[in-house]
Amino acid sequence: MSAVQAAARPSRFSLALRDSATMVRRNLLHARRYPSLTLNLLLTPVMLLLLFVYVFGDVMSAGLGGGGRSAYVAYLVPGLLLMTIGSTAVGTAVSVSMDMTEGIVARFRTMAVHRGSVLVGHVVGSVLKAVLSVVVVGLVAVAIGFRSTDATALEWLAAFGLLVLFATALTWIAVGMGLGAPNAEAASNNATPLILLPLLSSAFVPVEGMPGWFRPVAEYQPFTPAIETLRGLLLGSEIGHNGWLAAGWCVALTALGYFWSAASFARDPK
Amino acid sequence: MTDLAIAANGLRKSYGDRTVLDGVDLAVPEGTIFSLLGPNGAGKTTAVKILSTLVAADAGDVRVAGHDLSADPQAVRAAIGVTGQFSAVDGLITGEENMLLMADLNHLPKAEGRRVAAELLERFDLADAARKPASTYSGGMKRRLDIAMTLVGGPRIIFLDEPTTGLDPRSRHNMWQIIRELVTGGVTVFLTTQYLEEADELADRIAVLHEGRIAAEGTAEQLKRIVPGGHVRLRFTDPAAYRTAAAALTEASRDDDALALQLPSDGTQRELRAILDHLDAVGIEADELTLHTPDLDDVFFALTEAAVVPAPSAVPSKETVR
Numbered sequence: 001m002s003a004v005q006a007a008a009r010p011s012r013f014s015l016a017l018r019d020s021a022t023m024v025r026r027n028l029l030h031a032r033r034y035p036s037l038t039l040n041l042l043l044t045p046v047m048l049l050l051l052f053v054y055v056f057g058d059v060m061s062a063g064l065g066g067g068g069r070s071a072y073v074a075y076l077v078p079g080l081l082l083m084t085i086g087s088t089a090v091g092t093a094v095s096v097s098m099d100m101t102e103g104i105v106a107r108f109r110t111m112a113v114h115r116g117s118v119l120v121g122h123v124v125g126s127v128l129k130a131v132l133s134v135v136v137v138g139l140v141a142v143a144i145g146f147r148s149t150d151a152t153a154l155e156w157l158a159a160f161g162l163l164v165l166f167a168t169a170l171t172w173i174a175v176g177m178g179l180g181a182p183n184a185e186a187a188s189n190n191a192t193p194l195i196l197l198p199l200l201s202s203a204f205v206p207v208e209g210m211p212g213w214f215r216p217v218a219e220y221q222p223f224t225p226a227i228e229t230l231r232g233l234l235l236g237s238e239i240g241h242n243g244w245l246a247a248g249w250c251v252a253l254t255a256l257g258y259f260w261s262a263a264s265f266a267r268d269p270k
Numbered sequence: 271m272t273d274l275a276i277a278a279n280g281l282r283k284s285y286g287d288r289t290v291l292d293g294v295d296l297a298v299p300e301g302t303i304f305s306l307l308g309p310n311g312a313g314k315t316t317a318v319k320i321l322s323t324l325v326a327a328d329a330g331d332v333r334v335a336g337h338d339l340s341a342d343p344q345a346v347r348a349a350i351g352v353t354g355q356f357s358a359v360d361g362l363i364t365g366e367e368n369m370l371l372m373a374d375l376n377h378l379p380k381a382e383g384r385r386v387a388a389e390l391l392e393r394f395d396l397a398d399a400a401r402k403p404a405s406t407y408s409g410g411m412k413r414r415l416d417i418a419m420t421l422v423g424g425p426r427i428i429f430l431d432e433p434t435t436g437l438d439p440r441s442r443h444n445m446w447q448i449i450r451e452l453v454t455g456g457v458t459v460f461l462t463t464q465y466l467e468e469a470d471e472l473a474d475r476i477a478v479l480h481e482g483r484i485a486a487e488g489t490a491e492q493l494k495r496i497v498p499g500g501h502v503r504l505r506f507t508d509p510a511a512y513r514t515a516a517a518a519l520t521e522a523s524r525d526d527d528a529l530a531l532q533l534p535s536d537g538t539q540r541e542l543r544a545i546l547d548h549l550d551a552v553g554i555e556a557d558e559l560t561l562h563t564p565d566l567d568d569v570f571f572a573l574t575e576a577a578v579v580p581a582p583s584a585v586p587s588k589e590t591v592r
Contacts, residue, residue, distance in 0.1 A: 015377065022374040030362050033403070103358030107419070110322045112348035113375050268325040 016114035023121025024128075030095070031129055038129050041091045044195070045084040045137050052076055052204060053144055063209065070145050077141045078230040079203025082223055084137045085130045085167045086194040089174040092126040093194075096178025097187035106269060119261055122178075123171050130167035148234040159233040165250040166226050170194060172257025179264035197223050222249040274333070275300045275427050275458035276321060281330035283316055290316045292482035294330070298475070300426075303449065303459040305473035307466065307570070312479045314462035315355055318431045321460065322352040335427055351425030355432045357412040358419070361405030365396050365415050368404055369422060376423035383422075390418040394448070410441035417448060427458045434468060446471060466567055478573050485573040493569045500537045500563040502545055504556040505530045511554050518552040519545070537563045 031038050052060065053076065057069035064075060099105055099122070108118055138146075151159070174191055181187035200214075201207075201223035210218055218224055225245035232239035276298040283291040290313040298304040308314050319325045321334060323343040332339040335349035352358075359368050369391060373383025391397045394414040399407060404415060413433065420428060430449070434442040449472055452459055463469055469476045470490045477487040486493055504519075505528065506512035512529040516522065522531040535541045542561070549556060 018377065019375060022371065025374075026360070026363070026371055029367065033362055102360065103354055103356045104360045106324060106354060107352065107358035108375070109324055110347055110350065110352040111375055111423070112344050 012114075016117065019114040019117035020120040020124070023117045024124045025121075027121045027125025028128065031125065037091060037095070038088070038133065041087045042084065042133050042136055044087050045080050045133075046140055048083070049076065049080050049137065049140060050144070060205070063205065073141070073144060073146050074235055075231075076204065077138075077146045078234060079198060079201065079223075079227045080141070081134050081137060081163065082166060082226050082230065083195075083198040083203060084133050085163065085170055086198055086223075088126065088130040088133050088167075089170040089194045090188060090191040091129075092122065092171050092174040093178040093181070093187040093191035094184050096122050096175050097181045098184050100179060100269075101183070109269070115265075116262070119175055119265055122175055123168070126171045126174070127164065127167045130171065131164060134163055134167075150236050151234050155233045159230055162226065162229055162233070162246065162250075165247070165254075169222075169250040169253035169257065172254050172261060174257070176257045176260035176264060179261055197221055198227075202227050220245070222246075222253065225249060273300050273336075274298060275302075276304070276332075276334050276460060278321070278332045279330055281317070281320065281332060282328045283313075283320060283325070284328060289482050291320070291327075294479070294482070294484055296477065296484075298458060298460060300458050301453065301456050302474040303453055303461060303472050305469040305476045306460070306462045306479055307464070307469045307476055308462075308479035309464060313482050314464075314479055315431055317479070318352070318354070318429050318460070318462055322350055322429050323347055324352075348423075349425060350427045350429060351420035351423065352429045353413075353416045353420045353431065353433060355435065357416050359404045359407075359412055359415050361403065363404065364401050365404050365407070366391065366400040368415060368419055369400075372419045372422035378422075386422055390421055394418045410437055410444075413437060413441070413445065414448075417445075421452075425457070427460065428452060430459060430461045432462055432464065434463070434465070442468075466570055478570060480573060486569065494564050497564045497568040497572045500535055500561070502533045502535045502537075502542065503530055503558075503560045503562065504533070504545075504549075505558040505560075507557045514552055515549060515554045515556070518548060518554070535561070537561055 053069060053073050057072045061067050061069060061072040061075075064072065099118075105118060148156075174194065177190035178187045181190050200218055201221060202218065203223065207215055207218045207224065225242040226249065228237070228242040229239050229246045231237045232242070274297055276296055278294060278296040281291050281294040281296070282289075294313075294317065296304075296306075296317075306314050306317060316325070320327045321332065321339070323339065323346055326340070334346045337345040337349070339346055359365075360371065363371070366387060369387035370383060373387055376383075378386060388397075391400050394417065396411065396415055396418065399411060404412065407415060417430075417433070433449070434445050437445060446468070449459060449461070459472075461469075461472065473490065475487065475489055476493060478485045478493070486496060504515065504522075506515065507529065509529060512531075516524055516531060519531060519533060522533045524531060533545060535545070
């Protein structure tokens with residue numbers, strides 16, 4: 001390519017950016033056309049929130065040292081916000097898997113489109129949906145009495161940053177799960193750990209209340225450090241080493257999911 | 271020398287121990303329609319997938335639009351448009367949104383993208399359905415949208431993988447018209463089909479793909495010359511008449527079971543008259559006379575069924591004269 005042409009043409013980077021933006025728009029258009037797909041995924045965390053607060057709340061709080069239902073709302077919400085992210089990630093795995101079986105993705109592969117843009121579209125779209133879902137669950141939490149009035153603006157910002165990072169990490173993993181699955185059902189099965197892990201974390205009960213042999217698993221799996229960090233930021237509890245652990249998990253899962261997805265997508269389609 | 275839109279040498283591809291393409295050579299001049307003809311499973315789709323950069327070949331040199339396929343796939347992609355066998359439309363969004371998506375991915379400016387999308391939707395008779403989700407379209411509409419999307423970027427080479435499979439006769443003829451119009455604009459069309467009629471109708475050159483190799487290549491006329499000429503078949507119901515006719519027409523090959531005679535013929539009026547005169551002379555009337563001229567079916571069966579050309583009686587007649 002001559003220098004004149006090169007100058008006239010937009011750079012590779014700006015084309016990659018443009019293609020990715022197009023793919024994000026496509027992803028959000030899907031979400032807007034079929035909001036039920038996103039909303040269904042919100043149902044589980046909201047139901048769990050209401051169930052644990054109104055049905056089990058009194059008993060659970062007794063085990064946490066009293067304070068009644070309102071004390072348990074405060075304990076529960078950070079975990080459920082992160083569980084919401086896990087839940088939307090399952091949706092991502094399913095929609096990526098469905099998308100790959102569509103002829104349209106084969107078409108994208110035969111066009112002079114930036115290769116990664118299809119995946120970037122899914123990831124950015126899903127992270128936006130996850131953040132939106134967290135906001136919705138957060139509003140429900142506030143409506144039933146959750147308050148975080150002691151947190152500073154900086155802590156709020158850090159909490160938001162943590163949620164975005166965690167959503168990015170789980171989404172890349174979910175994209176990898178979706179690409180690795182032969183069909184939507186398998187993708188959904190692959191992604192089940194993203195729903196189960198919060199149940200085995202400190203989201204509902206403290207790790208100290210679990211059997212001794214299981215405690216290390218619950219303590220060091222990705223959700224618990226993130227939950228403890230979010231709790232600390234929103235409610236002022238002790239964060240300790242959980243902040244670093246959470247950040248480490250986010251970076252590691254993002255990198256793993258990214259390379260896994262990129263390798264899967266680069267393979268020849270069947 | 272004309273420039274080649276597609277040039278492939280020694281193309282090979284196998285999946286596991288199943289060889290799909292076993293040394294395929296192709297040369298498609300610019301601005302022509304080239305048809306790759308073959309039965310199901312012959313490797314047509316695999317060939318399209320390789321030429322359109324979707325899957326990598328195991329071996330072979332391929333240049334598409336002047337660019338080396340393996341060295342610069344993005345340059346190839348910028349020059350081609352592909353409509354695969356299975357519709358490559360996004361069913362969750364509307365026809366218009368599909369078109370605008372293509373405009374964005376082809377990096378057209380916003381206004382131009384809208385104009386091109388509207389024009390193509392109009393041209394492919396989809397303007398009324400433009401605001402409906404593509405998943406609600408009929409088979410023919412999806413196929414039209416598919417091709418319209420392929421054209422958004424103004425590709426110079428278009429791959430159409432079995433574009434009329436599953437379409438009703440009317441939609442098929444519309445599709446043929448669309449394909450002819452594409453070429454008048456200077457576009458090269460690489461078409462796969464399992465319909466001989468379609469290749470005969472559209473293609474400047476035809477290659478017959480059989481068991482991973484090109485069994486024959488040429489114009490429809492050249493291919494038809496491969497098989498021996500046509501014949502006239504006379505059928506009788508009366509065994510006595512059959513025997514008399516067989517005795518009179520000594521050059522005919524006999525089918526005693528069917529009481530039928532077969533005479534080589536090029537189908538000219540003079541030859542037919544000669545046969546009829548001959549029959550009149552011995553006072554015999556055939557109960558049925560069929561004239562068979564070689565068509566692509568013959569070529570196809572001859573090339574794909576066996577190494578030797580089968581007896582012409584194995585192929586269906588094209589025309590019946592009584």
